[in-house]
Amino acid sequence: VEPISVGLAIAGAAASALTGFISYPRIYCYFRECCLQRHEPRAAAALQQNLDKKLFGQHLVSKVVVKAVRSFLNNTNAKKPLALSLHGWTGTGKNFVSKIVAESIYKKGLQSKYVHQFVATLHFPHAHSINLYKDQLQSWIRGNVSICPRSLFIFDEMDKMHAGLIDSIKPFLDYYELLDGVSYRQAIFIFLSNAGAEKITEVALDFWRNGRTREDIQLTDIQNALSVSVFNNKNSGFWHSTLIDRNLIDYFIPFLPLEYKHVKMCVRVEIESRGYAVDEDIVSRIAEEMTYFPREERIYSDKGCKTVDAKLDYYYDF
Numbered sequence: 399v400e401p402i403s404v405g406l407a408i409a410g411a412a413a414s415a416l417t418g419f420i421s422y423p424r425i426y427c428y429f430r431e432c433c434l435q436r437h438e439p440r441a442a443a444a445l446q447q448n449l450d451k452k453l454f455g456q457h458l459v460s461k462v463v464v465k466a467v468r469s470f471l472n473n474t475n476a477k478k479p480l481a482l483s484l485h486g487w488t489g490t491g492k493n494f495v496s497k498i499v500a501e502s503i504y505k506k507g508l509q510s511k512y513v514h515q516f517v518a519t520l521h522f523p524h525a526h527s528i529n530l531y532k533d534q535l536q537s538w539i540r541g542n543v544s545i546c547p548r549s550l551f552i553f554d555e556m557d558k559m560h561a562g563l564i565d566s567i568k569p570f571l572d573y574y575e576l577l578d579g580v581s582y583r584q585a586i587f588i589f590l591s592n593a594g595a596e597k598i599t600e601v602a603l604d605f606w607r608n609g610r611t612r613e614d615i616q617l618t619d620i621q622n623a624l625s626v627s628v629f630n631n632k633n634s635g636f637w638h639s640t641l642i643d644r645n646l647i648d649y650f651i652p653f654l655p656l657e658y659k660h661v662k663m664c665v666r667v668e669i670e671s672r673g674y675a676v677d678e679d680i681v682s683r684i685a686e687e688m689t690y691f692p693r694e695e696r697i698y699s700d701k702g703c704k705t706v707d708a709k710l711d712y713y714y715d716f
């Protein structure tokens with residue numbers, strides 16, 4: 399045997415052993431859930447695709463969420479965790495979008511052990527226990543980020559959260575490299591709230607009354623007014639919050655109120671998801687059963703796309 403082929407054989411064996419070593423976690427993570435499961439470009443592509451396909455009437459949301467999440471996931475040297483604050487009327491898609499973000503990063507989505515959802519009225523109900531909640535929240539976040547740096551935390555009903563509670567997580571959202579040996583720079587925080595919905599509607603109505611299309615609305619038309627109104631709103635959970643004061647929220651994302659045509663789109667999706675052929679007559683009837691505001695113009699659904707599925711039960715036998 400020539401020395402050169404021995405050399406090649408050894409190099410080949412070493413290479414395949416190395417590939418085996420590298421691919422082992424991939425195989426393992428195929429069967430068991432792992433932290434940092436999806437490769438960043440795939441996660442960003444999945445997010446874009448799902449928002450384009452499933453989210454209606456929210457051009458600002460799709461654009462900003464994709465941009466924010468993609469650049470954050472691609473940044474190997476992020477200086478702080480990503481913090482997104484989603485605002486808007488009920489039933490306009492805030493929970494829906496956070497579910498899509500979760501699913502794009504972790505296959506199991508909201509069921510993933512690396513995705514954590516807090517609901518203010520459920521997890522932090524009593525004003526007198528606020529100090530206890532602060533401690534619990536801190537140790538919960540610290541514990542989970544220690545296990546998985548790419549943890550996703552979703553805070554629902556921020557507007558029902560007791561003022562001051564959310565400030566207890568400020569250190570985690572700040573620009574620290576390490577806190578007690580833990581780095582929070584790869585974590586993602588998403589806050590959901592109805593606070594600021596009036597402001598968003600005001601801007602949308604202004605555009606409508608001036609004959610401009612909804613898609614003409616730019617983030618700059620809303621974002622500043624939104625953060626100021628949330629900061630000054632006693633019932634926003636962010637009232638005089640240091641998270642806003644210290645610019646630790648990266649994006650305030652406005653969800654526009656949904657129109658009649660968007661409600662119809664939601665009805666169609668719901669009918670299809672139940673395996674029925676879409677009947678346009680039923681679609682229009684359900685959309686017309688929803689109530690719309692303001693009283694004179696009746697443009698926006700006051701429940702967004704919420705209750706569409708319940709209304710559908712009436713038309714289909716189960």
Ligand SMILES: Nc1ncnc2c1ncn2[C@@H]1O[C@H](COP(=O)(O)OP(=O)(O)OP(=O)(O)O)[C@@H](O)[C@H]1O
Nearest residue numbers: 452453454487488489490491492493494664703704
């Ligand atoms: N913009 C949208 N595009 C597509 N579907 C939507 C949209 N908004 C709402 N839906 C549908 O309506 C359901 C309820 O919406 P969702 O729970 O996301 O509302 P929300 O904004 O979180 O409301 P709330 O403020 O009351 O919590 C979603 O699961 C989804 O099926």
